[in-house]
Structure formats: C-alpha cells, structure tokens
Amino acid sequence: MKDASTPSRVLIYIALGFVALLQLLPFYFGITTAAKPKSDLSSPWTLPSDIYWQNFATALEQGQILTAIGNSAIVTVISTVLVCVLGALTAYPLARRITRGNQLVYAGIIALIMIPPLSVLVPLYTLMKGIGGLNTHWGIILVMVTGNLPLAVFLYTAFMRSLPISIEEAATVDGANSLQVLFRVVFPMLKPVTATVAILAGVAIWNEFALSTYFLREPATRTIAPAVANFFASQGSNPGAAAAASLLSVVPVLLAYLFLQRNFIKGMVAGAMK
Amino acid sequence: MQSGRPRAHTLFPRRLNWLYAPALLLFAVFSIYPLISGMGLSLTNWNGYSPSRAFVGFDNYARLLSDEVFRTALLNTFIYGVGSTIIQQILGLGLAVVLDRIVRGASLMRAIIYLPVMVSPVVLGTMYYLIFRYNNGALNDLRALWGADKVAWLADASVGVTVIVAVNSLQFVGISMVIYLAGLQAVPTEYYEAAQLDGAGWWQRFRSITVPLLQPAFATSIVLNLIGGLKLFDVIQVLTGGGPGSSTHSVSTLIGETYFSSQAAGYAASMGVVLFILIAVATFVLNSLLNRKRVEQ
Numbered sequence: 001m002k003d004a005s006t007p008s009r010v011l012i013y014i015a016l017g018f019v020a021l022l023q024l025l026p027f028y029f030g031i032t033t034a035a036k037p038k039s040d041l042s043s044p045w046t047l048p049s050d051i052y053w054q055n056f057a058t059a060l061e062q063g064q065i066l067t068a069i070g071n072s073a074i075v076t077v078i079s080t081v082l083v084c085v086l087g088a089l090t091a092y093p094l095a096r097r098i099t100r101g102n103q104l105v106y107a108g109i110i111a112l113i114m115i116p117p118l119s120v121l122v123p124l125y126t127l128m129k130g131i132g133g134l135n136t137h138w139g140i141i142l143v144m145v146t147g148n149l150p151l152a153v154f155l156y157t158a159f160m161r162s163l164p165i166s167i168e169e170a171a172t173v174d175g176a177n178s179l180q181v182l183f184r185v186v187f188p189m190l191k192p193v194t195a196t197v198a199i200l201a202g203v204a205i206w207n208e209f210a211l212s213t214y215f216l217r218e219p220a221t222r223t224i225a226p227a228v229a230n231f232f233a234s235q236g237s238n239p240g241a242a243a244a245a246s247l248l249s250v251v252p253v254l255l256a257y258l259f260l261q262r263n264f265i266k267g268m269v270a271g272a273m274k
Numbered sequence: 275m276q277s278g279r280p281r282a283h284t285l286f287p288r289r290l291n292w293l294y295a296p297a298l299l300l301f302a303v304f305s306i307y308p309l310i311s312g313m314g315l316s317l318t319n320w321n322g323y324s325p326s327r328a329f330v331g332f333d334n335y336a337r338l339l340s341d342e343v344f345r346t347a348l349l350n351t352f353i354y355g356v357g358s359t360i361i362q363q364i365l366g367l368g369l370a371v372v373l374d375r376i377v378r379g380a381s382l383m384r385a386i387i388y389l390p391v392m393v394s395p396v397v398l399g400t401m402y403y404l405i406f407r408y409n410n411g412a413l414n415d416l417r418a419l420w421g422a423d424k425v426a427w428l429a430d431a432s433v434g435v436t437v438i439v440a441v442n443s444l445q446f447v448g449i450s451m452v453i454y455l456a457g458l459q460a461v462p463t464e465y466y467e468a469a470q471l472d473g474a475g476w477w478q479r480f481r482s483i484t485v486p487l488l489q490p491a492f493a494t495s496i497v498l499n500l501i502g503g504l505k506l507f508d509v510i511q512v513l514t515g516g517g518p519g520s521s522t523h524s525v526s527t528l529i530g531e532t533y534f535s536s537q538a539a540g541y542a543a544s545m546g547v548v549l550f551i552l553i554a555v556a557t558f559v560l561n562s563l564l565n566r567k568r569v570e571q
Contacts, residue, residue, distance in 0.1 A: 016369075016372065016373075020383060020387075023389065024386060087297075089297070090293065090294040090296075090297040094294065102291070111554075112306075114501070114553050116504070117505070118505065119505075119550040122312060122315055123308040123312040124304070126311075127303075127311075146301060149300065150301075153297065165283050168283060168285075178289075207394035209395065209507070209511070213511075214534070225394045225508070228394070228400065229400075239404065246400045250397055257389070
C-alpha cells in the first residue's frame, strides 16, 4: 500500500497489531498459567511474581512428556523419510511415462487425499488390531506414511514434470542405465520439493492427534499430541501443569520453526501453488 | 494445476513402472481396504469387540436419518467447514493484500500469523481453554473489568460452536494468507502501473486485476480450508469434548465416541461412510465450480 495516505496507514497498523495480539495471546496465557502455582488464583493476564518451576516438573514426571517427545521424534523422522523416498519413487514413472494406466493410477492416488482419517477409524482400528499394530511405533508409522503419501506424490509429480526431460534422455544416450539416471540425475534435482514435502509431512505427523489418540493408548508408545490431550484431561484441576506440558511440547516445533522459518513459508507457497 | 501437457520421456524403460508398487501396496492395505471394509461393516450391527455380527442391510443408515445427535453433528460439521472457510478467506486475503505491500514489519507479521499453523491443534486448544474457561478464564476476567457477569463460553451449544469455528479459523488463517501472498506476488506489477495511468482507483484495480488473477489461489485456499473444516476433530475434542451433551460434536468426533464409548462399531462405520461421501462430493463440486471460472493465464 505504497500509495496509502498516512491515516489509513495508521489504521492498517492498528488492525495488524490487533491480529498479531490475537495470535500471540493464547501463548501468553499458556506461559503465565504455567508459571503460577495451583493456589495462585490470579487472572492469566497478570504476570507471576516468581516462576513456579514445579508445573514443568509435574509435566515431565507425571505426564511423561519427555517420553512422548522421544516417541514423536522417532515416528516423525522415520515416517517423513519414508514419505520422501516413496513419494519420489512413485512420482518418477507417473511423471515420465504418461500412459492411460499411469494417468489413472495418478488420479486414484490424488483422490485418496479426500479420505478423512476418522471416516475409516472403525475398519482401520480393526485392521491394526488384527496385524498387532496397536500401541506400536511401526503401526502408526505405516498409517502416517500412507496418509501423507498422496500429497507427496502430487508435489513430486508436478515438480518432476517441470524439470526438462532432455537431461535424462541425454544421460540415457550417454549410456547411463535407468537406475543411474534416477539416482544420479533425477534425485539430486529434487532438493527444493523434498524440503517442501519434508516440512509439510513432518509438521503434520508431529502434530497428528485424531488417529494416534486411538492407536497409541499406552503411555510408553504415546506421541506428543495425545499425551498432552490426555494430561490436559486428567489434570483438569491442575491447569498450570497442563499448560506447562503444552509449552514443553511446542519447544521442538518452535526450534525447528526458527531454524527453517524461510523454508517453511517458501515450502507452503510452493506446495500451495504447484 | 499443471499448465500445458507434460511431455513423456521417450526412452523411459517400462520396467521402472514398478517403482510405484510399494506405494500402491500401502494404499491398497491402509486406505482402500479400510474404505471398502468400512462400507461392509456399516451394513452390520457389530459392537466392535464381539466375534458375532449380523448383516442388517441399510438399518444403520436409516437410523442415521432419525438420529438427533447425528443430525446435530452433521449440521455442526457444515458450520465448522463453511464458517472457517469464509473467515479464513476474508482474513487471509485481507492480510495478504496488506502484507504484500507494507514493508516495515511485514515479515515479522507473517511469522506471527503463521506460527499457530505449526503448533498442534491440541496444544493451541489447551491454551484457548485458558481463555474461555469459566473461572479464571482470560475472557471472563476481561469482562469483569466493566462489571459484566461471567459467561459459560464452553457450556453453551451455539457459543461453543462459534468458539470452535473462531479458534480453527485463527489457527489456520496463515495457510490462506500464504497462498494469497504467493498469488499476489505472481501478478505482474506492470498491470497495476498501466491501470493507475488509466486513472483506475485502488478498489477498481483490486477488482479488475487482483481478483481475476487470484482465481487459482482462491480455488486452492477454499478447497483446502473446506476439507480441513469438514474433518475437524482435534480442537473440538480438547475444547468441549463434543459437549455440552453432544451439541458441539462434528461427525469426526461423534464417530470416535460412537465406536469407543457407545460400542456401536457398525453404526460408527456408517457415519464414516457418510463423512467420506460428504467430503468427496464437496471437493468435487467445489473443484469443478472453481476451475470452470478460472481465467486462462
């Protein structure tokens, strides 16, 4: 709004300030509540006189938040790597060998994006029970990979189609076999889209709650979102400790966000516009 | 959303088609099989654990039609989906238009708006609970400043639904904002300059240049937000748990409760089928509507 007059600029800044406040206030209340003891009945608006660390200790000990963060790290890293690898492998023939059959396969995979996780809760739970995948990391990893793969295939296929084919064809003519073309020519060019896929899938898997809350009931294998929800519910009378648990679970995401902030937004843009 | 026809790789070896076999296997086992077997289960009276189950035809679906709780959940699902989509488009587009131009503080604002997208809805819901709870809730404390009575925000059906729409919209408005920002940055500045020379005002330029050129962004953002709202689960679960009674349930949260608390697996499966059809139809209709209107670029 370069041509905007000064009063309207002021109005715009006031509106922006209001929106920023709206977005940051929940975090502020989380912090003030976590920093006060249970006996302190002051408003969440007021800052505590002293930081009450016991809430964080309660969250770590009773809520087993560290175990949950560890579980989430395992599930998120393995699932995200699998989504990237399988996504790229699946997209290659779909982008490069455009036959009727492959177009059908592609359309089918994209259609899978529309399945809401809860719509298949009953049969999926039965299946996981049948194969012994409940309360296991491998079980939830398989579900997470399947759930996040369609979007990955979509992004990889669109990106590969934007890459010039001539490089691959030249390599083939020069005598590279097809796997060499894939590993030495195609894969190295996928870095930007891999960053996008990894960010989107990684964040979605780290935050996933709907299915993991039913599939991971045992505290030993539980991931972070169900752990916080469970702690929140069972500690209803101790909101300070619940807020502390929430804050602890945000720390890894916040660190990742600060490190990768540019790529996060860039990745979202690429993902949205492809 | 691919422009132009992709060219095939003429020397592509056929056997590399097998590269997609592992993914297809995963889809077959963990997506398509559950989808089909869910349709089968929806025709039974299975309770979820007993080995016995009987085929009851479309009884579950008939029961859905007269189920007051399900009807409420279905209506709420529409409100969550449509309400969030409208708020996110207005707010997201407004923020994008402003932040596209303003230089000072724009990148910090984008980071602040996008921050809640990164956080689990469970965590954000926990923090919003501190705002909306009855005792010591931030909102009731604020109202106390001018002597207003406490309000039980989460214990009233329509207020609860509104709060859930608001929380979900604010959490994910960053996605719409980023999509619209990307769309705006793709509009060539010469268009604006030419229009300005012709004497077009800000609103005129916005209406006849920005809006038509943003069509792809509209389509992406609306479809994404609508699907997200229609399958809403986490925030409801944390803020109201579907209550009071079952007045704030979405179809998703009701499925979980019907399966695990009421032990009516067959009935829950029929709700799942309805939810899937609902989202598939909404996506299909919206996609074809929005794509038909799209301007060729």
